Amino acid sequence: MKEVYEVRMHARAGQGAKSGSQLLAEAAFKQGKWIQSFPEYGSERRGAPTVSYTRISDKQLRTHEPIVNPDVVLVFDLGIAKTVPVTKGLSEETGILIVNTNKSPEYIKKVTGFNGKVYTLDATGISLKLLGIDAPNVPMLGALIKVTDVVSLETLETVIKEHFLAKLGEEKVNKNIEGLKKAYEEVTK
Amino acid sequence: MSTLKPLTGAQAAAEAMRQINPDVVAAYPITPQTPIVEQFAQFVANGIVDTKTIPVESEHSAMSATVGASAAGARAMCATSSQGLALMWEVVAAVPGLRLPIVMPIVDRALSAPINIHCDHSDVMGTATIGWIQIFSENAQEVYENMLLAVKIAEDKDVLLPAMVMQDGFIISHGVENVEVFDDDKVKAFVGERNPDRYLLDVDHPYTIGPLALPDYYFEIKRQQEEAMKNAKRVYIEAGKELSKITGKTYPYFESYKLDDAEAAIVVLSSTAGTAKDTVDKMRAEGKKVGLLKPKLFRPFPYKEVREALKNIPVIGVLDRSIAFGAYAPLYAEIRNALFELDKRPKLQSYIFGLGGKDIFKSQIEKAFDELLSGDVTPEEERYIGLRG
Structure with a gap:
């Protein structure tokens, strides 16, 4: 892994990207890494485009600039790509784009103009089926760790349990874990 | 031993407050209040601290209540940001002259107009001339340590001045980072308990706080305040040396x-x-x-x-x-x-x-x-x- 691994998440307010960024960071934290997780706050309207960042490093993190050249970009809603340059700073040689969509990676390459590695996952579909709501954050993380190994599935599972058990109860937590694993299996290149 | 935790800057300030265990925290519980008080209120609700919280109707009242509690002899704290600091300014300006060692974490954010919620230092720079000790923090770790330092300096008998501990709005206050939290026992021993020589609830030794001082003595009282500021510079180093025994770090200017x-x-x-x-x-x-x-x-x-x-x-x-x-x-x-x-x-x-x-x-x-x-x-x-x- 690179010295500093950087992930940028584009979502709509309410889709849980901020929590997603934090869950990822906390999983890395558990694996002994230095972490930063920070959102870009706009006006807090449900549905407005949001950006969340996660940095993971073996060394202490000092910079506080937004992520300029992400290693991975997660897009929680393809519609955002119409107005936000979601692949900005993402290298076509080394960068990875993961999109929540039921369309194919070829289609995504066509609409975004990004010709690097593209993966797709119907994270909303998984979330709707298991939880009955559009909360694609946990499935998107499942796809991310399948594609990148940035943290282990087990650690992420533990963090999700710790985070949501008191708030959501056992049944919903288990459904989230199921969604995580389903995404881990289903993500397509 | 210490514990590494993933915390936002706001949570790091609250974590320090948990260990400081103030007697009173007053806050106005909506924007522009910070997540510092939100987190701290959870500590109070869960019985982790024995602080009395006072929800008030505005930031002006928050600082007024903090002043009242501090004058009564309590270790009293408050937190604010941006417009909140602007609204409480009248009372904030009175605290140094009252010689009350109130510690207040500040989440630095822009002032209106235009309306903006994001980071800059316009809020705190407006208060740079009124006699608060001011310590700026680079990251969540420094926020935590500077809070502990601030209590020690503010309450020192040669100082008795209020202190602000700054962190950058959103960038630090809402960003999660690794924070090393030191042992409760050691930190609690470092900050100790507030032990004022004079306080309003000490009915056996009545004294007046905040009296009228016209041209006869106002100037002289302000001169003493400046002396206390000079002492704060020395005590900052002394307190830092003591804190470094726990943290292993240094606290230069x-x-x-x-x-x-x-x-x-x-x-x-x-x-x-x-x-x-x-x-x-x-x-x-x-x-x-x-x-x-x-x-x-x-x-x-x-x-x-x-x-x-x-x-x-x-x-x-x-x-x-x-x-x-x-x-x-x-x-x-x-x-x-x-x-x-x-x-x-x-x-x-x-x-x-x-x-x-x-x-x-x-x-x-x-x-x-x-x-x-x-x-x-x-x-x-x-x-x-x-x-x-």
């Missing part, structure tokens, strides 16, 4: 980063200093001799020590995250003042950046360093980083 042989230096506060350190490393690797000075203690300002640290640097850029309209920017003015006593002064450049949360990037800091290295400076005219053309 400012951090010098690769300054010794620097041909150009940047001076900048808070979270941007971290970004600037990475920039210094990148440029050093390319053979460019650049360095950084990050002030931590802003009030009282360590003029002499800053002068010593900067006297041999040929050219210095000072980056301010606020404007003092019609005057030199606040940090620039201090650095300029500090260097006045030198026979041969460094060249200086003022830069304004990041107002209303405008992002600052390493590439921009690098550009400023390159300007400084080229000697292209206009000391009487500020430059702007990241402003739309």
